[in-house]
Amino acid sequence: xxxxxxxxxxxxxxxxxxxxxxxxxxxxxxxxxxxxxxxxxxxxxxxxxxxxxxxxxxxxxxxxxxxxxxxxxxxxxxxxxxxxxxxxxxxxxxxxxxxxxxxxxxxxxxxxxxxxxxxxxxxxxxxxxxxxxxxxxxxxxxxxxxxxxxxxxxxxxxxxxxxxxxxxxxxxxxxxxxxxxxxxxxxxxxxxxxxxxxxxxxxxxxxxxxxxxxx
Amino acid sequence: xxxxxxxxxxxxxxxxxxxxxxxxxxxxxxxxxxxxxxxxxxxxxxxxxxxxxxxxxxxxxxxxxxxxxxxxxxxxxxxxxxxxxxxxxxxxxxxxxxxxxxxxxxxxxxxxxxxxxxxxxxxxxxxxxxxxxxxxxxxxxxxxxxxxxxxxxxxxxxxxxxxxxxxxxxxxxxxxxxxxxxxxx
Numbered sequence: 001x002x003x004x005x006x007x008x009x010x011x012x013x014x015x016x017x018x019x020x021x022x023x024x025x026x027x028x029x030x031x032x033x034x035x036x037x038x039x040x041x042x043x044x045x046x047x048x049x050x051x052x053x054x055x056x057x058x059x060x061x062x063x064x065x066x067x068x069x070x071x072x073x074x075x076x077x078x079x080x081x082x083x084x085x086x087x088x089x090x091x092x093x094x095x096x097x098x099x100x101x102x103x104x105x106x107x108x109x110x111x112x113x114x115x116x117x118x119x120x121x122x123x124x125x126x127x128x129x130x131x132x133x134x135x136x137x138x139x140x141x142x143x144x145x146x147x148x149x150x151x152x153x154x155x156x157x158x159x160x161x162x163x164x165x166x167x168x169x170x171x172x173x174x175x176x177x178x179x180x181x182x183x184x185x186x187x188x189x190x191x192x193x194x195x196x197x198x199x200x201x202x203x204x205x206x207x208x209x210x211x212x213x214x215x
Numbered sequence: 216x217x218x219x220x221x222x223x224x225x226x227x228x229x230x231x232x233x234x235x236x237x238x239x240x241x242x243x244x245x246x247x248x249x250x251x252x253x254x255x256x257x258x259x260x261x262x263x264x265x266x267x268x269x270x271x272x273x274x275x276x277x278x279x280x281x282x283x284x285x286x287x288x289x290x291x292x293x294x295x296x297x298x299x300x301x302x303x304x305x306x307x308x309x310x311x312x313x314x315x316x317x318x319x320x321x322x323x324x325x326x327x328x329x330x331x332x333x334x335x336x337x338x339x340x341x342x343x344x345x346x347x348x349x350x351x352x353x354x355x356x357x358x359x360x361x362x363x364x365x366x367x368x369x370x371x372x373x374x375x376x377x378x379x380x381x382x383x384x385x386x387x388x389x390x391x392x393x394x395x396x397x398x399x400x
Contacts, residue, residue, distance in 0.1 A: 021385050096347075102366070109343070109370075163344045167351070171351065
């Protein structure tokens with residue numbers, strides 16, 4: 001084994017990439033836009049850059065932000081049976097468990113379908129806007145991005161949407177159910193959230209955070 | 216170099232977390248314990264004009280099938296019975312397999328882990344259905360739906376199994392291969 005000076009070792013580290021899933025080490029060769037680098041051993045996508053991915057993500061994130069706020073406030077579903085009417089918003093649905101020990105469940109549901117997706121969108125904007133504008137990154141951007149990635153599995157908007165479909169079928173023979181504006185907003189929201197996740201290349205974001213272009 | 220935290224994101228560094236498997240089993244057991252009352256207690260109580268009808272997860276799905284909604288009954292059964300049970304089995308199998316080598320290839324087991332991580336969240340669907348129903352169906356005397364105690368146990372069970380799957384370090388799957396190669400060389 002040859003001994004490397006510490007600086008050599010650090011230079012070499014920049015050329016290496018370790019698969020976060022199976023720990024295999026590869027020599028780094030940045031793929032072109034639209035291509036993807038995958039781990040040879042476990043086939044995880046390591047780097048998948050896209051042209052203008054940052055701009056796309058920001059555009060989608062802004063749309064998601066407004067849709068979440070709209071979907072949370074406007075009536076979501078209305079029900080009508082023999083003259084009794086009821087209209088609920090998503091917040092009402094989340095707070096349905098209020099009362100007694102069920103309050104925990106209320107808070108968890110509200111968090112999973114509204115607050116976690118909302119927080120992820122805000123964190124994404126906070127991290128990516130300076131990066132895309134070629135500014136030095138925002139303060140604590142690194143912590144923010146890490147938090148946003150850690151929250152990913154806890155953002156369950158799309159599952160809630162399927163839950164709606166199931167609930168509708170259950171009620172439909174009991175009463176007449178109508179859709180409020182929030183229902184359609186939420187439908188679009190789900191598609192956008194999935195699109196946003198597929199644009200995001202973690203490696204590229206980390207790389208940009210470490211190497212701002214004009215520094 | 217030689218620092219215990221990641222120079223990029225500031226996360227604590229450890230080649231392999233020695234407590235990973237312990238956390239997997241701890242959350243796994245909690246999830247299993249919560250899953251039992253989730254199936255015994257009623258999930259929904261439906262009040263119509265004169266009677267109160269309480270149904271557990273499985274009874275609710277069977278009732279849906281009686282009404283002819285087989286697709287929805289299948290979704291509910293799949294999300295709240297098949298997925299959780301398959302998940303308990305899969306996580307336990309993965310955790311045991313990193314200690315005792317099995318014939319199944321690493322790539323297959325990695326795939327199993329990815330499926331478990333991806334599909335686990337979908338079990339929450341039943342909780343959301345209960346939430347929507349109990350918020351929506353509040354028609355005074357005519358009909359009202361309220362959540363039962365099983366809802367809270369079921370939510371806890373899903374959360375604990377998700378934590379259990381996250382605690383599992385997928386790199387442990389590949390360590391066995393590295394060790395075996397080292398032995399033959």
